Amino acid sequence: MKYESQKIAQNFYTFAVLLFLVQVLVGIIAALQFIWPDFFPLKFNIIRDLHINALVVWLLMGLMGATYYVVPEESQSELWSIPLAKFQFWATVVAVTAVVLGYIWMGFDPQANKFVAGTLLLNEGREYIEAPRWADWLIALSVILFLINNFMTMYKSKRWTGIQGTLLGGLTFLALMYLPGMFYTKSMVKDQFWWWWVIHLWVEGAWEVIAGALLAFMLMKVTNAERHVLERWMYIEVGLVLFTGILGTGHHYYWIGTPKYWLWVGGIFSSLEPIPLLLMVWDAFRTTRKHRVVTNRLGLFYATSHAIFNFVGAGLWGVIHTLPQVNKWTHGTQITTAHGHLAFYGAYVLLVMSMIYITLPLIRGVNEFNTSRGYRSFWWMTISMIFIVLTLTGAGMVQTYMERLIGLDYVTVKATYNFWFWALRAIFGVGFLYGAWLFVIDFFKLGKEPVEVTSTATETVA
Numbered sequence: 001m002k003y004e005s006q007k008i009a010q011n012f013y014t015f016a017v018l019l020f021l022v023q024v025l026v027g028i029i030a031a032l033q034f035i036w037p038d039f040f041p042l043k044f045n046i047i048r049d050l051h052i053n054a055l056v057v058w059l060l061m062g063l064m065g066a067t068y069y070v071v072p073e074e075s076q077s078e079l080w081s082i083p084l085a086k087f088q089f090w091a092t093v094v095a096v097t098a099v100v101l102g103y104i105w106m107g108f109d110p111q112a113n114k115f116v117a118g119t120l121l122l123n124e125g126r127e128y129i130e131a132p133r134w135a136d137w138l139i140a141l142s143v144i145l146f147l148i149n150n151f152m153t154m155y156k157s158k159r160w161t162g163i164q165g166t167l168l169g170g171l172t173f174l175a176l177m178y179l180p181g182m183f184y185t186k187s188m189v190k191d192q193f194w195w196w197w198v199i200h201l202w203v204e205g206a207w208e209v210i211a212g213a214l215l216a217f218m219l220m221k222v223t224n225a226e227r228h229v230l231e232r233w234m235y236i237e238v239g240l241v242l243f244t245g246i247l248g249t250g251h252h253y254y255w256i257g258t259p260k261y262w263l264w265v266g267g268i269f270s271s272l273e274p275i276p277l278l279l280m281v282w283d284a285f286r287t288t289r290k291h292r293v294v295t296n297r298l299g300l301f302y303a304t305s306h307a308i309f310n311f312v313g314a315g316l317w318g319v320i321h322t323l324p325q326v327n328k329w330t331h332g333t334q335i336t337t338a339h340g341h342l343a344f345y346g347a348y349v350l351l352v353m354s355m356i357y358i359t360l361p362l363i364r365g366v367n368e369f370n371t372s373r374g375y376r377s378f379w380w381m382t383i384s385m386i387f388i389v390l391t392l393t394g395a396g397m398v399q400t401y402m403e404r405l406i407g408l409d410y411v412t413v414k415a416t417y418n419f420w421f422w423a424l425r426a427i428f429g430v431g432f433l434y435g436a437w438l439f440v441i442d443f444f445k446l447g448k449e450p451v452e453v454t455s456t457a458t459e460t461v462a
């Protein structure tokens with residue numbers, strides 16, 4: 001680590017990994033509630049909100065931490081204002097905690113979610129962005145402070161690298177795309193239309209742009225590959241992400257009451273979305289093969305795995321149900337849930353983890369650290385996730401058949417589902433929790449334990 005201010009990344013990472021544990025724990029509660037609905041004092045609706053909101057928030061915190069590391073390094077200067085970054089961090093922690101307490105309160109007393117000044121006090125009910133309006137404003141403010149701090153750092157240093165420009169471009173896009181989720185319309189069609197701008201243009205637009213920039217940064221960091229080559233591929237990847245992903249939004253407009261042309265636009269553009277993701281995989285392998293000296297093998301392992309599972313989870317598990325001809329059968333079933341899990345895991349959970357494994361040793365000033373726990377964590381999480389996703393895909397196929405082909409109603413299907421689908425998801429969920437737990441322990445211990453002889457940080461790839 002070259003700049004003192006890069007240390008601020010650690011605050012964001014710490015909050016992120018703790019929320020990650022909360023996310024997975026409540027995920028298991030949600031899975032058990034499929035078998036025993038009254039299993040826990042808080043009901044499924046609240047547990048599900050906590051699961052997916054914790055996911056989004058911890059990933060955002062992780063990406064913010066990563067940015068606070070990357071921008072000073074690329075700008076070759078200290079961060080514009082460390083107190084501002086600290087304030088932004090603590091303000092976010094307070095706002096997020098308040099929102100969580102609000103959800104729990106609502107869980108025990110649903111009437112508490114009242115209308116105040118035309119908006120709901122505790123939970124707005126829009127999936128993934130359930131936070132109430134007052135919290136939306138605080139989140140927007142936090143993101144604006146974060147962007148100002150990083151832009152000022154870049155502006156003052158006058159060093160505009162492609163990597164940090166793309167990173168901040170993606171983050172600005174992310175911030176702007178929060179706004180369509182913040183206004184009210186009485187039409188459900190319009191409400192859904194704008195809501196997808198947030199959800200889809202985040203994960204298949206802004207966040208993938210950020211992933212492209214961070215992938216280039218990580219490959220450069222651990223293999224010493226030439227910047228201009230990595231940046232050239234990054235521009236191609238990011239350009240294709242936007243070209244396919246923006247109009248790809250149409251794959252959510254098939255059945256919500258929007259005009260018919262979306263069937264064509266959505267089908268064609270979203271089918272192309274896997275291409276840039278495949279390029280990222282190729283990029284990772286090409287760079288690794290060419291530059292055989294690796295300074296952080298575990299970090300590179302995570303970064304490459306991120307590229308692979310981004311392609312598999314988002315690209316493959318996305319493209320299988322993206323054509324309207326297929327989606328009319330599978331829409332909103334457990335197949336969607338299977339894709340949601342593998343895509344978020346591969347694209348963003350592994351992205352934040354690889355940034356942590358690459359930057360944390362540098363922040364803590366260690367050249368060598370034990371890597372065995374990091375690998376074990378990866379395999380526990382990844383194998384468990386693969387089985388969760390296979391289980392959900394199977395459940396989704398049965399659901400599609402019973403509901404859409406035989407025509408049974410939703411509740412009947414739910415009641416007659418094979419018990420083992422839900423049991424297996426819960427069991428593999430516990431395997432995932434174990435992997436996540438290993439990672440969190442590793443996060444706190446990294447660089448603070450004596451290094452085993454077998455693990456060296458600088459190795460040559462055979």
Ligand code: HEM
Binds near residue numbers: 127252336
């Ligand atoms: C990293 C990127 C991605 C993430 C994190 C992601 C995540 C998700 C999630 C969570 C949903 C469910 C939304 C809901 O609650 O209704 C969803 C839906 C969907 N995704 Fe993705 N996705 C990604 C990329 C892709 C790609 C590249 C494709 C296509 C090639 C795709 C195709 C779809 C389709 C068609 C649906 C709608 C399913 C339905 O009709 O129920 N996704 N995605």
Ligand code: HEM
Binds near residue numbers: 052345349388432
């Ligand atoms: C990093 C790991 C995980 C990620 C990225 C993740 C992501 C998600 C997402 C995006 C959704 C909403 C999906 C949709 O509506 O289609 C969801 C729902 C859910 N997740 Fe997870 N999850 C993870 C781990 C887990 C674990 C370990 C379990 C426990 C077995 C779990 C259980 C559930 C359940 C039961 C739901 C509700 C599904 C439904 O409404 O049908 N998740 N998760």
Ligand SMILES: [Fe+2]
Binds near residue numbers: 204252
């Ligand atoms: Fe989408």
